Amino acid sequence: MSPLPKNLATDFYSDPTAPHLVRLEQGDTGLLVWFAGQTAPVLFSWFWLRDHGLDESSIDPVTLQRRTDTFSIAPDIRGQLTNFDQQQQLISLLWPDGQQTSLSAYLLASNCGLAPARHELAPDKPQILWDNAAPLTDLPAAQHAAVMQNDSELLNWLEQIFQYGFSVLEGVPSTEQATTELAQRVGRIQETLFGTMWPLSSELTEHGDTAYSTSYLAPHTDGTYYQDAAGLQMFNCLRFDGDGGENILVDGYALAEQLRSADPEAFQALSEINVPSHYIERGVHMRAERPAFRLDGNGDVIQVSFNNYDRAPMRLVADQADRFHRAYRVLHDATLDESNWVKIGLRPGQTLIFDNWRLLHGRMGYVGERVFYGCYHSRAEFESRLRVLRASIQKDARPDD
Numbered sequence: 001m002s003p004l005p006k007n008l009a010t011d012f013y014s015d016p017t018a019p020h021l022v023r024l025e026q027g028d029t030g031l032l033v034w035f036a037g038q039t040a041p042v043l044f045s046w047f048w049l050r051d052h053g054l055d056e057s058s059i060d061p062v063t064l065q066r067r068t069d070t071f072s073i074a075p076d077i078r079g080q081l082t083n084f085d086q087q088q089q090l091i092s093l094l095w096p097d098g099q100q101t102s103l104s105a106y107l108l109a110s111n112c113g114l115a116p117a118r119h120e121l122a123p124d125k126p127q128i129l130w131d132n133a134a135p136l137t138d139l140p141a142a143q144h145a146a147v148m149q150n151d152s153e154l155l156n157w158l159e160q161i162f163q164y165g166f167s168v169l170e171g172v173p174s175t176e177q178a179t180t181e182l183a184q185r186v187g188r189i190q191e192t193l194f195g196t197m198w199p200l201s202s203e204l205t206e207h208g209d210t211a212y213s214t215s216y217l218a219p220h221t222d223g224t225y226y227q228d229a230a231g232l233q234m235f236n237c238l239r240f241d242g243d244g245g246e247n248i249l250v251d252g253y254a255l256a257e258q259l260r261s262a263d264p265e266a267f268q269a270l271s272e273i274n275v276p277s278h279y280i281e282r283g284v285h286m287r288a289e290r291p292a293f294r295l296d297g298n299g300d301v302i303q304v305s306f307n308n309y310d311r312a313p314m315r316l317v318a319d320q321a322d323r324f325h326r327a328y329r330v331l332h333d334a335t336l337d338e339s340n341w342v343k344i345g346l347r348p349g350q351t352l353i354f355d356n357w358r359l360l361h362g363r364m365g366y367v368g369e370r371v372f373y374g375c376y377h378s379r380a381e382f383e384s385r386l387r388v389l390r391a392s393i394q395k396d397a398r399p400d401d
């Protein structure tokens with residue numbers, strides 16, 4: 001059989017650094033595959049293999065959208081291995097209807113955890129949770145000029161934000177234009193009811209939100225009333241002439257993990273009970289609800305939502321109400337425990353960026369003048385940038401491409 005033609009799909013699902021396929025054996029229910037360095041084989045069902053071809057009959061070579069009609073595949077389908085190209089690390093299969101399909105070793109390896117999958121955000125840089133049990137010794141930081149000029153530096157910076165939940169960028173010009181250019185470097189800006197790029201200062205009266213004041217703001221997440229709350233939030237400090245006003249950051253993932261082990265009942269209540277939030281001003285009525293800890297299918301916390309200022313009326317039956325309010329108070333107390341905080345007195349030249357799905361943020365009260373200019377990015381945009389930059393930088397580093 002002819003080798004798989006070079007196209008975007010096969011390119012996307014190839015990685016010469018992934019473990020090589022060394023042996024294949026056909027079984028009744030599927031194909032047993034042995035990867036280099038593994039003693040036990042991995043079984044891929046015939047159905048899965050039929051559904052995951054990378055050839056042009058199975059997948060669009062440009063968009064990578066599936067062409068295979070999954071629903072026309074017999075659940076008990078059985079295929080036949082017709083070729084294994086050791087050099088290209090590609091296998092070819094023949095099906096009862098005469099169709100031939102091809103799959104890459106990397107697709108198999110990444111689907112059984114033997115190689116990082118393309119969608120993983122920073123597979124070699126795990127998230128580092130911080131709180132009073134594991135305080136940060138240094139603030140994550142990067143240099144503006146390097147981030148603006150070099151894609152590797154941009155990737156390092158975005159990965160730092162992924163790892164720690166925030167970073168302080170140094171050397172940023174204190175202008176609206178420089179802030180916008182930096183925001184665009186991160187990705188498409190998320191427009192909200194506050195606009196696209198927005199100034200933040202107590203002089204502004206356009207929105208009545210507590211953020212537009214000089215008073216202390218307890219740690220919270222933004223956009224609890226948005227169905228798609230912002231993923232990243234950034235502020236460039238344009239002017240500061242006064243006292244106080246330090247930004248407060250709290251690692252919500254770390255607090256969730258504290259509760260998961262120390263108070264599992266509270267953790268369960270906070271991950272199960274939906275908390276409604278709303279935002280109301282002239283012409284606007286936003287509302288969303290989700291648990292304080294939103295979990296993924298593995299039970300990992302993927303989004304923390306906590307903003308008592310914006311909480312909408314909720315009526316729970318008696319025992320649920322007790323359960324919720326006890327847990328909510330435990331979380332609240334942890335967010336106010338200053339030993340869990342990082343405080344940053346942002347000055348002109350510095351931009352703070354943080355993960356609004358992970359960190360809570362607040363602000364000490366201040367006197368004087370303080371002008372920030374900032375924006376949001378959606379979580380989807382942040383993740384997309386991480387994946388695209390990593391793929392392009394890894395590809396540039398490969399000698400054989």
Ligand SMILES: [Fe+2]
Nearest residue numbers: 211221222361
């Ligand atoms: Fe906020």
